[in-house]
Amino acid sequence: MFQIIVYDIPDDGLRTRVSRTLQDFGYERVQYSVFFGSRTQNSLEELSLILQEIIKKEEADVRFYQICNTCSEKTMIVSRIGEEEMYGGIFAC
Numbered sequence: 688m689f690q691i692i693v694y695d696i697p698d699d700g701l702r703t704r705v706s707r708t709l710q711d712f713g714y715e716r717v718q719y720s721v722f723f724g725s726r727t728q729n730s731l732e733e734l735s736l737i738l739q740e741i742i743k744k745e746e747a748d749v750r751f752y753q754i755c756n757t758c759s760e761k762t763m764i765v766s767r768i769g770e771e772e773m774y775g776g777i778f779a780c
Contacts, residue, residue: 689754690714690731692722696747704741705749708734 692709696702702720710716712734714724726734731751738749 688756689723689725689759691752691754692724692749693752694720694747694749696720696745696749698745698747701742701745701747705738705747708737708741 692714694702694705696705706716706720706722709722712724712726712730714722714726717723735751742749
């Protein structure tokens with residue numbers, strides 16, 4: 688099972704701490720506030736507890752979306768960053 692993790696965090700310092708935590712857990716940044724990866728349910732629960740401790744009562748919204756393996760294989764990427772173009776499959780369940 689794969690996860691897409693997205694966040695909306697206005698505070699720069701808090702946003703940096705959250706993004707570093709996601710990277711420490713092995714998630715890959717795919718957009719500025721979007722991460723992608725695959726972890727076990729136990730690892731996700733641990734990450735959730737750590738993020739809750741980091742965020743505490745600050746204004747922040749962090750969401751985890753579970754993506755099945757079949758759907759992940761159908762991911763569509765249309766991107767042009769600099770001179771590089773990327774294309775992939777289609778993203779649907």
